[in-house]
Structure formats: structure tokens, C-alpha cells
Amino acid sequence: MGQWKDCRNLLVIRLDNMGDLIMNNAALQEIKHQMPSCKITLLASKMAIPIIPYLGTIDDYIQYDAPWMKLTEQDSAASTEALIHVIKALHFDGCLIFNVYSQNPMAAIFLAYMAGIPKRAAYMRENPYALLTDWVPDQEPLFQVQHQIIRDLGLLTHLGISSHTNRLPTLKMPDHPCSLRLAAPLSHYIILNYDVSEEKRRIPVEIAQELIQKLLDQHYPVLLVGKNDNDYLAACRKNIGSRQMFNLIGKTSIPDLLSLVKGARAVITVNTGLVHMACALKTPTLVLYAQTNPQHIPWSQESTFILYPVSAGKRSKNSINIFVDQQHTQAEYTPFTVDTILEKFSELLLRFDRRETEIHEGNQLH
Numbered sequence: 296m297g298q299w300k301d302c303r304n305l306l307v308i309r310l311d312n313m314g315d316l317i318m319n320n321a322a323l324q325e326i327k328h329q330m331p332s333c334k335i336t337l338l339a340s341k342m343a344i345p346i347i348p349y350l351g352t353i354d355d356y357i358q359y360d361a362p363w364m365k366l367t368e369q370d371s372a373a374s375t376e377a378l379i380h381v382i383k384a385l386h387f388d389g390c391l392i393f394n395v396y397s398q399n400p401m402a403a404i405f406l407a408y409m410a411g412i413p414k415r416a417a418y419m420r421e422n423p424y425a426l427l428t429d430w431v432p433d434q435e436p437l438f439q440v441q442h443q444i445i446r447d448l449g450l451l452t453h454l455g456i457s458s459h460t461n462r463l464p465t466l467k468m469p470d471h472p473c474s475l476r477l478a479a480p481l482s483h484y485i486i487l488n489y490d491v492s493e494e495k496r497r498i499p500v501e502i503a504q505e506l507i508q509k510l511l512d513q514h515y516p517v518l519l520v521g522k523n524d525n526d527y528l529a530a531c532r533k534n535i536g537s538r539q540m541f542n543l544i545g546k547t548s549i550p551d552l553l554s555l556v557k558g559a560r561a562v563i564t565v566n567t568g569l570v571h572m573a574c575a576l577k578t579p580t581l582v583l584y585a586q587t588n589p590q591h592i593p594w595s596q597e598s599t600f601i602l603y604p605v606s607a608g609k610r611s612k613n614s615i616n617i618f619v620d621q622q623h624t625q626a627e628y629t630p631f632t633v634d635t636i637l638e639k640f641s642e643l644l645l646r647f648d649r650r651e652t653e654i655h656e657g658n659q660l661h
Contacts, residue, residue: 297414298455299389299414299416299429299454299455299456300329300330300455300456302330302333302388302389302414303332303333303334303388304333304334304336304385304386304387304388304389305326305330305333305334305335305336305387305388305389305390305391306336306337306338306382306385306387306389306390306391306407306412307319307323307326307335307336307337307338307390307391307393308337308338308390308391308392308393308403308406308407309337309338309339309343309393310338310339310340310359310361310364310403311340311343311364311395312340312342312343312366312492312568313342313343313345313346313568313571313572314567314568314569314570314571314572314591315343315395315443316337316339316343316346316347316350317346317350317464317466317568317571317572317575318443318444318447318464318571318591318594319393319443319447319464320350320351320352320464320465320466320575321444321447321448321462321463321464322393322444322447322448322450322451323335323350323352323353324351324352324462324464324465325448325451325456325457325459325462326352326391326451326456326457327352328457329451329456329457330456334354334355335352335353335354335355336353336354336355336356336357336385336387337353337355337356337357338356338357338359338382339356339357339358339359340358340359340360340361340364340366341358341360341366341367341368342366342367344356344358345549346466346549346568346572348467349466349467349468349469349549349550349553350466350467351465351466351467357378357381357382359375359378361402361403362375363399363402364398375406378406379406379409379410382406382407382410382412383410383411387410387412388412388413388414389412389413389414389415389416390407390410390412390414390415390416391416391417391450391454392404392407392415392416392417393417393447393450394417394418395443395588395590396418396433396435396436396440396446396590396615397436397588397611397613397615397616397619399419400417400418400419401419401423401426403417404417404419404423404426404427405426408425408426413428414428414429415427415428415429416428416429416430416431416450416453416454417430417431417450418431418432418433418435418446418450419431419432419433420432420433420437429453429454431450431453431454435590436615436618436619437618440589440590440619441590442590442591442592442594443590443591444462444463444464444594445460446590448460448462463574463575463594463595464571464574464575465575466553466572466575466576468553468554468557468576469550469553469554471550472554473550473551473554473555474548474550474551475543475546475547475551475555481516481518481541483515483516483560484515484516484517484518484558484559484560485510485515485516485517485518485559485560485561485562485563486518486520486555486556486559486561486562486563486564486569486573487506487507487510487517487518487519487520487562487563487564488519488520488521488562488563488564488565488567488569489503489519489521489527489528489531489564489565490520490521490522490523490528490544490565490567491565491566491567491585492567493587494609495585495587495605495606495609495610496565496566496567496585496587496605497527497565498565498583498585498603498631500527500530500531502631502632502633502636503530503531503532504530504531504532504533504534504535505633506563506633506636506637507519507531507532507535507540508535509633509637510563511535511537511539511540514539515539515560516539516540516541517537517539517540517541518541518543518555518559519532519540519541519542519543519544520543520544520547520552520555520569521544521545522544522545523544523545524542524544524545528544543555552569552572553572553576556569556572556573556576556578557576557578559573559578560579560644561578561579561580561581561640561643561644561647562578562579562580562581563580563581563583563636563640564580564581564582564583565582565583565584565585566582566583566584566585566587566588566591566600570582570591570593570598571593571594573593573595573598574593574594574595574597574598575595577595577596577597578597579597579598579643579644579647580593580595580597580598580599580643581598581599581600581601581636581639581640581643582598582599582600582601583600583601583603583631583636584600584601584602584603585603585604585605586602586603586604586605586620587605587611587616589619596650597643597647598643599639599642599643601629601631601635601636601639602629603629603631
């Protein structure tokens, strides 16, 4: 059947959201580096597809909103059956299935099996027998918890594709500048995002309001971003009247957001896809991180985070996530106040500026 590095037409299955796909790009970049003649087709959700042009690794894609994933839209049984025929007709010679340790990959594995792809690999705790040609027993989270980027690269190591596990994802910048026209040219601005897909990740409104006001008091222009405006986000900015606060919620395309993030002094955000976009662009990033997925913490040198607990009634009912949550004690949580957020933010900027100065001075010596 040959080695994985002999594949020339590879299907990659990554069915999550945009942030998951950005993290996965480290593995995709490594595949491209090790297998430059291999065509990569991505099976991805509608929510992740907008970032594909900026990954620089995907040759083609197929949209599929898997009914076993937590997505806003989900494909039917009929469209899933049709998808199998589409995949079969494309004659892939290998399929890599990437997942989070709390996700059961069996449905995606079965999809590849039914489509007749000859080589199929994935992590899985249980033995899938003939459904996978290359089974990688999943050690997470029972014996270890790795960052998602390391996990994805580790799959390539197991398959003999690559032994490099220190690659970080990057993103391509859009060809055209930001299309948004603000009231005045901005510099030194902060991008602030409180928009999350899960209500349990929301920070208290009073903290959100106070943080905006104190950033404005420090003379930072504040750009509020998010996918869609709602009552919660409106409450977060209520009664804040400043010409230096710009509400861009629901108004930014992906290329706009990439341009804004690249030009920002820093990003402050809850744990969502914007985290991984900012990390990939090496913009200083502070994440207000609800304790839900420890494997997704910000990963760039220019980032840090403040961890805070999710209330008991809103925690995941997934037994694997419950197991991981129980490993974290209250001692790990920093008091979640605006003062601690701003202190962490100041430390981040100081560290970033010091590193930039060292790099600049080092370049002058050469």
C-alpha cells in the first residue's frame, strides 16, 4: 500500500470551527513541506471555510457540516450519503482525520471507510480494527494533555510523514487592504472581542464595561469586533460614549479582520477563533480564557491568558471534559477583575516591546 509520504491526493478531515483549522495549519504546512507534490483537499465546515484562502496549504475543499459536530448548520443523512459518492469519485489515496481528544472520530473514520480511501489514519482510544489502516491509540487526556498543535503534528510523526513537532501555524495576509472606512486613521489601537459561540464563555457584563472604559481612559482607541451583535454585546458597551470606541461587530470580513489584527497594538479577546488568528499574525494577545479546553490556550510568544472557571451548571457533560476539569484546582485561577486583566496586559506589552527592541538592536549589529 506504500508509505504515507507516497500519497499524491490526500483528503484531510477537520470538521470544527475556524480557530481549530488555524491551529491545524501547522500540520498542513508540514505536510506541504514534506510532500510538495501532494494535493491536499480539506473536508471542512461552513464556519471554517472563510479562512481557507489565508492558510496557504489547501488546494481544494469540500464543505460538510457534520451532524455529529456542534455547528450552527448540519447536513442531512441524504447529503451525507451523497458526500460519500463525491469523495469516492475523487480517488483519494489517503485520508488524515484530525480531532480534539474529547471528540469521537468514529463517524469521520466511517465516512472515509465507506468512500473506499485505501489509507486512513486517526487518533482513537478504542481499537477501530479494519476501519483504520493506521490506528494511533489516543493517550489524551487520560495520560497526558498536549496543545492541539502538538497533537496534530504528532499524528504526522506516528505516520512517518514528519518528525518535526515545533512548527507553529502562520496565515497569509490578504492581497488588498482593509475595506472598512473609519472616521479617522487609527494607530496604537486595541481590538477587543467579547463575542463567543458558547454562552458559558461570556465574561460578566460589568467587567466587560469597565475594561472598555479603562482602556479608553489610557487613551487607546478601542475597536469592538465580533461575528453578530446581540443583547449581551450591546450591554457590554452600554453608556460608554467615546469617539475613540468603534463598534465593528458584524461589520468585518475575514480579510478586514486579518488586516486590523495585523495593525493592532494588541488584541484582548475571550477564547475563540480570533485568538489563533492573532497568534498566527504575532500580534500581542491577551486571552480572557474560560476553562473549557486547556489544549487550545494561546500559543505564540506574543500571547498570554487569564484563566477563569465556568460555573458548574454550564460545564460540559462530556465525561472526558469532566475528567480534565477535575484536574484543575481553584489555586490555578487568578482573581478575575479588571485590575488583574490590565496588569497582565501591561506585562504583555512590556515583554513584547522589550523583545522587539532586542531584535532591532540585534539586526543593527549585523
